[in-house]
Amino acid sequence: MKENLSSDEGQSIYRRRKYDVEPVLGRMKRDFGVRRTHLRGQKSVENDIGLVLMSMNLVK
Template sequence: MQVNQTWNYYKEKIKENLSSDEGQAIYRRRKYDVEPVLGRMKRNFGVRRTHLRGQKSVENDIGLVLMSMNLVK
């Protein structure tokens, strides 16, 4: 079994950042900014996964969904 030391380093760094007061404040804001949008995409638009390949295609697909969500507002 191999252990990726770089992965462990970044995992510990993230844990340190999230345990700080500033990190917790940022994480709390994420709950109000990002998560509801993803929830609406899943619930109202049925977007659970993309069936496209390639980063540009996926960006275009999600971009269309987000534009349609803005039009519905």
């Protein structure tokens, strides 16, 4: 990871992540109260987060 971030391309990708991913996660936490999942298993968690993301799209 450190090698990837030290390259110019890696820094560029990481900078873009701030604008693409972080606001969505922040909205999930602030507006929808999703701080953690109470389910077990990857498929269950994917379904749970999928429902939250679908509801976020409906609110848009």
